[in-house]
Amino acid sequence: MRSKCGRTGRRRKNKAENGSNASGESRSHEYEYIQLCKWLKERGFQNNYLRPVEFTDTGRGLATTQSLQPGELIISLPEKCLITTDTVLHSYLQKYIKRWSPPVSPLLALCTFLVTERHAGHKSCWKPYLTLLPDSYSCPAYWEDDIVSFLPQPVKQKAMEQKTELHDFYMSSLPFFKSLQPLFGENIDNILTYEALRWAWCTVNTRTVYMKHEQKDCFSSDKDIYALAPYLDLLNHSPGVQVEAAFNLKNRSYEVRTTVSCRKYEQVFICYGPHDNQRLLLEYGFVALNNPHQSVYVTKEVLLRHVSCKDKQMEKKCSLLQENSFLENLTFGLDGPSWRLLTVAKLLCLGSEEFMCWKKVLLGNAISESNEHSGLELVRKICLHLLEDTSLILKEISSFTSKNILVKKHLALVEALRLDELKILQTSADILENMHRASR
Numbered sequence: 001m002r003s004k005c006g007r008t009g010r011r012r013k014n015k016a017e018n019g020s021n022a023s024g025e026s027r028s029h030e031y032e033y034i035q036l037c038k039w040l041k042e043r044g045f046q047n048n049y050l051r052p053v054e055f056t057d058t059g060r061g062l063a064t065t066q067s068l069q070p071g072e073l074i075i076s077l078p079e080k081c082l083i084t085t086d087t088v089l090h091s092y093l094q095k096y097i098k099r100w101s102p103p104v105s106p107l108l109a110l111c112t113f114l115v116t117e118r119h120a121g122h123k124s125c126w127k128p129y130l131t132l133l134p135d136s137y138s139c140p141a142y143w144e145d146d147i148v149s150f151l152p153q154p155v156k157q158k159a160m161e162q163k164t165e166l167h168d169f170y171m172s173s174l175p176f177f178k179s180l181q182p183l184f185g186e187n188i189d190n191i192l193t194y195e196a197l198r199w200a201w202c203t204v205n206t207r208t209v210y211m212k213h214e215q216k217d218c219f220s221s222d223k224d225i226y227a228l229a230p231y232l233d234l235l236n237h238s239p240g241v242q243v244e245a246a247f248n249l250k251n252r253s254y255e256v257r258t259t260v261s262c263r264k265y266e267q268v269f270i271c272y273g274p275h276d277n278q279r280l281l282l283e284y285g286f287v288a289l290n291n292p293h294q295s296v297y298v299t300k301e302v303l304l305r306h307v308s309c310k311d312k313q314m315e316k317k318c319s320l321l322q323e324n325s326f327l328e329n330l331t332f333g334l335d336g337p338s339w340r341l342l343t344v345a346k347l348l349c350l351g352s353e354e355f356m357c358w359k360k361v362l363l364g365n366a367i368s369e370s371n372e373h374s375g376l377e378l379v380r381k382i383c384l385h386l387l388e389d390t391s392l393i394l395k396e397i398s399s400f401t402s403k404n405i406l407v408k409k410h411l412a413l414v415e416a417l418r419l420d421e422l423k424i425l426q427t428s429a430d431i432l433e434n435m436h437r438a439s440r
């Protein structure tokens with residue numbers, strides 16, 4: 001009997017299931033993945049067609065061995081497979097959490113559980129899952145300060161805040177960690193270290209799915225919205241797909257349904273949200289290729305550096321913009337400067353005799369030809385400034401040398417982000433040049 005798929009189909013099938021695939025290398029035959037699938041099956045998970053593959057462009061992800069249609073269920077993970085604060089409260093940590101005051105946050109409870117379970121090694125019943133988690137992450141919390149300094153504003157500021165926040169989180173958690181000493185024969189300071197907490201924090205931040213839990217008295221009032229979902233968390237992000245994901249109360253499983261089709265043997269993606277690359281880098285440690293949400297941000301500082309300091313109404317103009325929340329989210333995108341940026345520029349360029357028309361400008365009305373022209377000119381100057389700045393940083397990045405593999409990896413991420421921004425700024429500069437010519 002002949003199979004229906006023919007020679008090409010057979011070759012592709014073999015590649016996806018056993019060996020290499022056009023864009024990646026299958027991992028499903030490896031011991032750790034076999035153990036994980038066995039462990040998940042024991043907990044009621046039925047995996048029919050998702051296989052782990054190391055893809056050349058996105059890293060490890062899941063491929064499908066059958067084509068998926070819109071509306072189809074990608075994965076349904078029983079509650080027993082999830083790690084949530086309920087899991088933590090059913091563990092040896094329960095008594096320590098319940099007696100701690102002020103109450104620990106749901107995030108700290110989860111992070112502590114991850115670290116202590118990882119420390120337990122083969123004694124942990126979560127071992128098949130924990131073994132396959134990354135050893136480290138590529139979000140800025142892991143970066144050295146000189147790599148962070150190559151980031152554009154405002155993500156640079158946020159990356160520094162992320163590092164500080166993590167450090168504060170560790171320092172404030174130390175007394176609670178100390179209270180856990182009776183659980184261990186070894187000094188707790190060597191188990192719940194800063195590095196271990198950073199790893200757990202990034203595990204939670206980059207891999208959990210949203211799952212709202214009821215507020216519990218033993219936890220602080222911070223939102224309890226996390227669930228670690230083994231196997232499901234191998235799905236990578238694509239800005240171009242849409243999924244529906246939620247916990248199904250009827251069958252008590254976390255389900256993800258695709259709203260787009262996916263071809264047989266190709267990588268299955270989900271969407272982590274409509275994020276630009278700055279946010280993806282900050283929160284997940286990667287930059288997405290061809291991201292339609294990508295934009296370059298213009299900060300208040302850059303904006304004000306390009307306006308006339310002789311303008312007596314400048315202070316008033318700035319406070320009007322501030323009051324009307326017009327000083328955030330000023331961007332360049334692949335389709336040129338945003339409407340907000342152009343509007344702000346026009347308001348800043350209003351002549352003294354036009355100043356009373358500021359409301360009309362914010363509503364999108366044109367005041368005069370000269371105002372339209374000077375607003376455009378201001379945006380063009382800002383674009384050229386950012387273009388020059390980005391090119392300079394890219395030169396600095398290419399001359400930065402390090403033998404440390406992780407540093408090189410982090411540097412490559414900043415470079416990818418900066419190159420993406422360069423492309424946007426170049427396109428915007430061309431668009432502005434054409435607008436400038438047309439307005440003459």
Ligand SMILES: C[S@@+](CC[C@H](N)C(=O)[O-])C[C@H]1O[C@@H](n2cnc3c(N)ncnc32)[C@H](O)[C@@H]1O
Nearest residue numbers: 058059060206207233234235236237284285286
């Ligand atoms: C939920 S995990 C997805 C599985 C992950 N690749 C793994 O090997 O475990 C999220 C992480 O995957 C990586 N990732 C997700 N989508 C990606 C993409 N489109 N390109 C590159 N890396 C991606 C990022 O490191 C992100 O923090």
